[in-house]
Amino acid sequence: MNNPRKLALSLLEDFGITNPQDVDVIDIAYALNIPVRHNQLKGCEGRITHAKNQSMITLNNSEKFITRQRFTIAHEIGHYLMHRKEPINHNDDISSLSWFNNKNNLEILKQESEANEFASELLLPTDQFLICIESQYFSPELIRSVSDRFKVSRTSVIHRFVEHGNHPICVFYTRNNKVHYWRKSEFFKYYIKNITKLPPPGDSVCAEYFNENTIYPNEESKQEISKSTWLEVNNEYANDIFYEFCLVHSSVNLAISVIWED
Numbered sequence: 101m102n103n104p105r106k107l108a109l110s111l112l113e114d115f116g117i118t119n120p121q122d123v124d125v126i127d128i129a130y131a132l133n134i135p136v137r138h139n140q141l142k143g144c145e146g147r148i149t150h151a152k153n154q155s156m157i158t159l160n161n162s163e164k165f166i167t168r169q170r171f172t173i174a175h176e177i178g179h180y181l182m183h184r185k186e187p188i189n190h191n192d193d194i195s196s197l198s199w200f201n202n203k204n205n206l207e208i209l210k211q212e213s214e215a216n217e218f219a220s221e222l223l224l225p226t227d228q229f230l231i232c233i234e235s236q237y238f239s240p241e242l243i244r245s246v247s248d249r250f251k252v253s254r255t256s257v258i259h260r261f262v263e264h265g266n267h268p269i270c271v272f273y274t275r276n277n278k279v280h281y282w283r284k285s286e287f288f289k290y291y292i293k294n295i296t297k298l299p300p301p302g303d304s305v306c307a308e309y310f311n312e313n314t315i316y317p318n319e320e321s322k323q324e325i326s327k328s329t330w331l332e333v334n335n336e337y338a339n340d341i342f343y344e345f346c347l348v349h350s351s352v353n354l355a356i357s358v359i360w361e362d
């Protein structure tokens with residue numbers, strides 16, 4: 101049974117790394133004897149292939165964001181440490197790297213989620229994350245500041261906040277104008293509308309992106325919506341104020357919406 105988070109922490113310890121933000125994950129790959137090369141990949145961001153005594157990581161050379169490259173390499177290192185004995189070569193696309201995996205094979209699903217947990221702990225250990233967010237409410241600025249400090253993607257910081265934040269949020273993944281998946285904090289007490297596989301609610305910030313291509317600048321990224329936009333609520337509360345922060349990955353037509361109340 102793999103314990104991805106423990107494994108990531110023991111790797112950091114083995115390498116004497118106390119500040120993961122200073123780490124070049126390519127160096128870790130090389131130290132583990134895994135060459136990393138860039139190539140043109142179709143429909144995937146990275147992959148790891150295993151021969152008998154050698155593995156190799158390939159990254160898509162069209163990926164420009166350093167945070168995504170770091171996460172992909174860390175994810176592939178996770179596959180190397182936990183799954184290389186199994187005869188599966190991993191081709192990782194936006195879904196396997198984003199926690200809303202739509203692959204049908206349960207064994208692959210499990211491996212992708214383990215590799216994501218490993219990568220996320222390697223790049224941003226939970227104890228350091230908890231210090232960053234201690235007594236802080238959710239805000240787009242908080243997500244950006246942790247992301248910049250640890251050089252991890254905003255998406256993965258949002259996921260950590262769902263797991264460990266002390267302010268309840270709910271996150272929706274909408275791709276090609278269809279809601280694929282949502283995930284909420286343990287203490288998020290509202291019912292979510294049944295919108296999976298449907299377009300996002302017409303009055304959501306997410307719909308503004310898909311319908312009008314609106315992407316708000318950082319200083320306007322906290323947008324006011326109604327409680328009833330994404331949630332199932334009684335009429336008397338329908339117009340209560342809620343907020344939405346919509347993070348757009350236009351290259352893959354993906355929008356990640358976080359909703360919360362103050």
Ligand SMILES: [Zn+2]
Pocket residue numbers: 175179190191192196211212215
């Ligand atoms: Zn993977």
